[in-house]
Amino acid sequence: MTANMTTKAKSKVSRADTYEELRQKIARLHADFSDRLRVIAEFALEHPTEMALGTVAEVAQRAKVQPSAIVRFAHAVGYSGFTEMQQVFRVRLVDNVVPSYKERITRMRRDGGFDGGSAPHSVLSRFASEGIVSLESLQDRVSDNDLARAIDLLATARHIYVLGLGGSFPVAAHLTYVLRKSDRRVVMLDGLGSAIMDQASQATPQDALVAISFRTYNPDTARVFPEIVALGVPTITITDSLLSPIVAGATVVFEIPDMPEPSLRTMVAPMCLAQTLAVGLTLTAD
Numbered sequence: 526m527t528a529n530m531t532t533k534a535k536s537k538v539s540r541a542d543t544y545e546e547l548r549q550k551i552a553r554l555h556a557d558f559s560d561r562l563r564v565i566a567e568f569a570l571e572h573p574t575e576m577a578l579g580t581v582a583e584v585a586q587r588a589k590v591q592p593s594a595i596v597r598f599a600h601a602v603g604y605s606g607f608t609e610m611q612q613v614f615r616v617r618l619v620d621n622v623v624p625s626y627k628e629r630i631t632r633m634r635r636d637g638g639f640d641g642g643s644a645p646h647s648v649l650s651r652f653a654s655e656g657i658v659s660l661e662s663l664q665d666r667v668s669d670n671d672l673a674r675a676i677d678l679l680a681t682a683r684h685i686y687v688l689g690l691g692g693s694f695p696v697a698a699h700l701t702y703v704l705r706k707s708d709r710r711v712v713m714l715d716g717l718g719s720a721i722m723d724q725a726s727q728a729t730p731q732d733a734l735v736a737i738s739f740r741t742y743n744p745d746t747a748r749v750f751p752e753i754v755a756l757g758v759p760t761i762t763i764t765d766s767l768l769s770p771i772v773a774g775a776t777v778v779f780e781i782p783d784m785p786e787p788s789l790r791t792m793v794a795p796m797c798l799a800q801t802l803a804v805g806l807t808l809t810a811d
Contacts, residue, residue, distance in 0.1 A: 540603040544573070544617040547610075550602055552767035558601065561590055565598040567768060569614075571782075577614035581607045656793040663781055663794040675761045675777045676805045679709075682733035686725070686753070688714040689737035690746050696737050696763070696795045703803035716745060725749050730757035735802070736771045737763045737795065746771060761802070763795055 541547035551566050558566060568588040569576050575587055584607075585592040596607050604610040679685055685704055689697025694715075701713045714724050728734065734753050738746045747770035754760055754774035762775040765782050772778055781794045 540609075541613060544613055547602065547613050548767055552772060554602065555768050556773075561594050562598050562601055564588060565590060565594060567766075569598075570766065570768065573614050573617055577611060577618050652791055656791045659781070659791060659794040660797060663797060666781070667779060667798065671777050671779065672801065672805065675779075675802055676809055678733045678759045678761060678776060679704075679735075679802065679806045680809055682731070682759070684710045684712055684728070684732040686712045686714055686728050686732060686734045686758070687737075688725075688734060688746055688749060688753075690716065691738075691743035692792075693737040693739060693743065693746070693795070696792055696799050697735075699796060700735060700737075700799040700803060703800065704806070707803065707807045709806070714749065721745060721749055722752065725753050726756075728753055728756055728758045730759070732758055734758050734760045735763070735799075736760060736775070737799075738769060738771050739765045739795075740769075742770050750774075763798060 541550050548570060551570060555563060555566050565588055568584075572587070576584060579587065581592045581595050585595050588595070599605075599607045599610040602610065687697045687701045687704075689700075697713065701711050704711045712724065712727070714721055716724075736746065736750050736753075738750075742764075750760075750771045751774065760775045760777075762769070762771050762778045764771055764778070764780065766772075767778070767780060779798055781798065
């Protein structure tokens, strides 16, 4: 590629002026990034404070990439260099954005409010503590507008399809149970008999889908989700990152960061959100 072509390619990527705009841009561009840039994108969204305060060398060391890759990433998202991109992350701190879930967990460990022992009660303490932090993060992150939009989609849907496989299945099953108790027509896409695509193909734009998936994302959920979106079905996504495979095309996205290790994920916050949607739908109907 010539220098002129490179300049033209960069000019097509507009610069984000706010942190939220940058988050959305990174999510849109993520699929087209190289493997190295994807690693940096994920680090940037998961560790915004480190992006704001670290030097390019320090950020590169934490992300386990070369400093030159950090600079390439800044160019890829529309900035002249790392320093210009870093200003957006710094503005986030000045604007008093609430700490991320991982930042709260780190602070709790540092301040001694987190018991990481292996005794049974220590394990209970760990899950209880992380559950509390997860619920606090949920309350801070979820907007009134998104809740209202999601409940409105469910209220006007002819059928509500629920998709949540693997580790997300308990949340999907509970949501299905509560919705059915509220006399809603619910189709749970459970894939029994390897018929998940047959189940999903019946959805129409008059229906709604609630899709739930967390890292590591269930491959069947990631495969079925875009097929349903392509049918024109309004979709509510509950996931842990804007880089999740069930974000593109969703009508409403609820982003609930959680511990990446499946064995440590509590599902407290997703379960709370699912209950909020189901009960909120019932209250709206009343």
